[in-house]
Amino acid sequence: MMYKISGGKQLKECLKTALEHNLSVLISGPPGCGKSEITAQAAAELGMPVDELRLYLMEPGEAKGLPDIRDDATYWTRPNWLPLPVDGKRVLFFDDIHLASEQLQSPLFELLLCHRLHGHETSDETRFVAAGNLSLHSAGASELLAPVMDRFDIAIEFSPTVEDFIQYATSRNVSSKISAFLIAYPEFLYDPDPPTSQKFHSPRSWFTLHRVLSAGYDLNIAVGVVGVNAGAKFIDSYPILGKSINDLLKSKPESVKDQVVIAAALSRHKPNVKVLDFVAKRLTAEAQMCYVMGEMTFNFDDIYKLADHPTLSRITDELLKKMEGK
Structure with a gap:
């Protein structure tokens, strides 16, 4: 043990x-x-x-x-x-x-x-x-x-944890799109049993992907950096992750997972009344949880806005208590 x-x-x-x-x-x-x-x-x-x-x-x-x-x-x-x-x-x-x-x-x-x-x-x-x-x-x-x-x-x-990864990644100016993706898909932060002779996802490989994309490579190279599964999912999610806040608020997500990605993408931005109402009225409970987790990671100083919201306050209080317990 x-x-x-x-x-x-x-x-x-x-x-x-x-x-x-x-x-x-x-x-x-x-x-x-x-x-x-x-x-x-x-x-x-x-x-x-x-x-x-x-x-x-x-x-x-x-x-x-x-x-x-x-x-x-x-x-x-x-x-x-x-x-x-x-x-x-x-x-x-x-x-x-x-x-x-x-x-x-x-x-x-x-x-x-x-x-x-x-x-x-x-x-x-x-x-x-x-x-x-x-x-x-x-x-x-x-x-x-x-x-x-x-x-x-x-x-x-x-x-490792997604929260610690994002805080460290933010201090190193790693793309917030990568961080938002990992909020939506925390299972892709690392592989506990990585394969041999294949690329796989890990905190190190996500840092590498940021450097590779910053060098000007095509997005499809992600599968050769973080592995096929994580890379394909990142490529599929990237159009949503790159949207402006106005375009995100106009989104009509078809699947629950799309809602989660939209929530993670929204959490990159400072919360305002329009965003909070969109999250509360248009997104599922799972996506709302993702959004609150993202805001706690990206914009913790503004968390009081979520704590005062009639719909999101319960989720926010729940996550804050978990954080205090750690």
Whole structure:
């Protein structure tokens, strides 16, 4: 069992507490969900440099040092990645730990236990964090050895949330059309069991899609960035997502899902009387829920307008209580 965390904010706070108290952490989560980025943010906010390592790219001698025979005794050379005792407080981050073979995992036994590897010490102030996708179905994965797992103080199972993605995406000027799409289709934020040899949707691939489209590529390239299913749905929804607020208010959605996409597209804009009346009178309860969630994400400062609305106040209060509970 692992401690389950949803959302980057909660993971970052958990990591900061662990780093402050020198507790080693293992993070498991789907690829492309921000484990490395969040670890770097947590360390940076504490003023700790991060040494990022990928054991699976190393030869065994690189990972644990090479034997050196001197005076009829065997010694081991110091791996160049191992911080010196004088290096002080820093984070050793082992990324994609699930791709390291059992042989390459072996240096972690001694390192996690006593900050030492074959007699070569590192500072007691060195922090250890490892991340990977420990799902049994992960492509190319090796099982994490039980003694290694046991030596981590905390094991976390992480899943991203649309709310955290959108807030971070907004700070990076990612297209609000992508964010609105994910409000309408949160199931396309990430794939918990991604396929092999195919593109798939993840927070990282949505950021990539923004960069690719900004470079001038045709919209149809989406299937080659976020995968066939998410890409096709994004292409299908794009005409609605790109409409002006006036055109959205003139829409006559034929299906429930069209209503949800319209609601998500409307939530990109500041709420006004016309928009709120349209949502309350023309959209289904599911679409209304989507709209309120979008406004809470895009325009939280204006949420009081929804809380005072006779039809939307109940949904707004319900979502605010859920937010407070988190």
